[in-house]
Amino acid sequence: MVGPSRIWREAPSRYRFLGNRCTVCEEVYFPPRQICPKCRRASIGRMEPIQLSGNGEVVTYTVVYDPAVGHELLTPYILAIVKLDEGPRVTSQIVGAGLSEIMIGSRVKTVLRKLREEKGGGEDGGSGDGSGVITYGYKFVLDGQS
Amino acid sequence: MASIVSYGSYIPRFRVEGGEISRVWGRDLRVGVMTKAIPGPDEDTITMATESARNCLRSVDLDLGKVRALYIGSESHPYAVKPSGTVVAEALGITPDLYMADLEFACKAGSTAIIICSSQVDSGLIEYGLAIGADKAQSSTVDELEFATGSGAASFLIGKKGIVDIESMKSYTTDTPDFWRRDVQKYPSHGGRFTGEPAYFRHVTECAELLMSTMGTEAKDFKYAVFHQPNLKFPSSVGKKLGFKEEQLRPGLLVPEIGNAYAASSLLGLTAALDASEPGDRVLLVSYGSGAGSDAFQLYVNDEIVKFREVKNSRGIRNTSSYIEEKEVLDYSIYAKYSGRYRI
Numbered sequence: 482m483v484g485p486s487r488i489w490r491e492a493p494s495r496y497r498f499l500g501n502r503c504t505v506c507e508e509v510y511f512p513p514r515q516i517c518p519k520c521r522r523a524s525i526g527r528m529e530p531i532q533l534s535g536n537g538e539v540v541t542y543t544v545v546y547d548p549a550v551g552h553e554l555l556t557p558y559i560l561a562i563v564k565l566d567e568g569p570r571v572t573s574q575i576v577g578a579g580l581s582e583i584m585i586g587s588r589v590k591t592v593l594r595k596l597r598e599e600k601g602g603g604e605d606g607g608s609g610d611g612s613g614v615i616t617y618g619y620k621f622v623l624d625g626q627s
Numbered sequence: 628m629a630s631i632v633s634y635g636s637y638i639p640r641f642r643v644e645g646g647e648i649s650r651v652w653g654r655d656l657r658v659g660v661m662t663k664a665i666p667g668p669d670e671d672t673i674t675m676a677t678e679s680a681r682n683c684l685r686s687v688d689l690d691l692g693k694v695r696a697l698y699i700g701s702e703s704h705p706y707a708v709k710p711s712g713t714v715v716a717e718a719l720g721i722t723p724d725l726y727m728a729d730l731e732f733a734c735k736a737g738s739t740a741i742i743i744c745s746s747q748v749d750s751g752l753i754e755y756g757l758a759i760g761a762d763k764a765q766s767s768t769v770d771e772l773e774f775a776t777g778s779g780a781a782s783f784l785i786g787k788k789g790i791v792d793i794e795s796m797k798s799y800t801t802d803t804p805d806f807w808r809r810d811v812q813k814y815p816s817h818g819g820r821f822t823g824e825p826a827y828f829r830h831v832t833e834c835a836e837l838l839m840s841t842m843g844t845e846a847k848d849f850k851y852a853v854f855h856q857p858n859l860k861f862p863s864s865v866g867k868k869l870g871f872k873e874e875q876l877r878p879g880l881l882v883p884e885i886g887n888a889y890a891a892s893s894l895l896g897l898t899a900a901l902d903a904s905e906p907g908d909r910v911l912l913v914s915y916g917s918g919a920g921s922d923a924f925q926l927y928v929n930d931e932i933v934k935f936r937e938v939k940n941s942r943g944i945r946n947t948s949s950y951i952e953e954k955e956v957l958d959y960s961i962y963a964k965y966s967g968r969y970r971i
Binding site: 492493496497532553554555576577579592593594595596615617620625 | 640667668669670671673674677678705706714717718719720943955964965967971
């Protein structure tokens with residue numbers, strides 16, 4: 482189960498692609514990191530928030546026919562690694578595209594979608610029983626859509 | 628009075644045809660809706676509102692800290708208790724110095740959001756406010772509503788100086804129980820033919836006439852008129868009754884392509900009419916919300932819309948017709964799956 486506190490904590494990055502940058506080496510991170518793993522101690526207190534564009538390119542993808550719990554209604558769905566224009570790579574669904582429309586190298590842009598719905602009583606579940614919290618976050622569509 | 632500074636729309640890409648619904652149930656209850664817009668299973672009022680608001684805000688260069696109000700009107704807020712607007716505002720990056728509330732007044736809650744934002748701008752309380760109408764319209768199976776309900780969202784940024792001046796606005800409200808959804812009920816109920824004369828036609832007509840008599844305007848003074856669109860017949864008939872010609876109604880009449888998007892219905896129609904407008908045009912908007920009430924607006928499109936349109940196009944921000952044209956037609960079984968009609 483994803484608790485409300487985690488949803489709240491991750492909202493800025495999940496909702497609007499807020500990452501951060503090490504001002505020592507200029508490396509950009511998403512999701513944001515406490516310290517830069519390259520500069521380590523030198524980066525303490527020198528990580529600054531950065532608004533990422535949410536635009537990127539498909540590095541690779543797969544089609545999921547055996548869905549994770551909570552994704553039954555979307556199956557089959559495309560799961561891709563997307564390289565953001567600012568550098569970081571993220572794993573995310575590509576939605577609103579037919580299986581034949583997606584290609585390695587396709588330009589994509591972010592949209593806000595429902596990620597999962599929690600059932601009451603702490604159990605993950607299908608389309609949800611309507612009593613749990615809803616998690617929203619980023620997915621991608623092909624550029625030119627949405 | 629206040630002005631529309633920017634606007635944005637969002638219509639989900641999936642469609643189901645009225646003929647397909649008719650094929651499954653063996654009854655043809657189509658009401659002029661050829662296809663209706665269906666959200667994906669991971670879309671709802673919050674996600675659609677966010678996408679339309681992003682389109683709206685990306686069309687202007689604005690310090691987002693100046694947007695100090697956000698109101699979302701909808702019949703399908705995902706939570707009974709917990710606002711939709713907090714998620715949208717957080718996703719837009721306009722929290723926390725913000726006036727915000729979810730609104731509910733059936734299909735007119737979105738236009739009421741415009742009234743509230745305009746009033747706050749006019750009073751000097753805020754510089755800019757965002758008014759949104761969004762709905763993932765619910766309907767029970769084998770009902771006229773199933774043939775008519777669509778989905779979508781429209782957002783309007785309201786400020787002191789913009790592209791479309793709000794010259795006047797009026798509201799008309801009575802207690803008329805024509806359409807309702809009780810607590811914990813999944814689908815709304817309606818009064819059948821009672822939704823017509825005493826409900827839709829009375830409120831839309833009276834509200835429009837109240838506005839036009841106050842302003843001294845007539846149908847011929849408007850380039851376009853947009854009415855709430857629960858089906859094709861109602862807005863067409865009310866437009867004719869008020870003296871509007873078909874060509875004045877056509878650009879904003881989206882119900883044949885996307886269905887009735889409830890709180891987004893007339894507002895999406897307005898975005899399409901504004902997409903077609905030129906400087907100097909006047910546009911009449913009259914919403915309708917069951918229960919019942921109407922909001923009417925006399926709008927004047929000023930010279931700034933030309934520059935706004937250039938910026939919007941240069942940034943690749945889609946207009947309403949682009950959303951209508953890009954579609955993927957589903958069969959009934961996939962539509963039922965996407966609409967949550969199967970129990971997993």
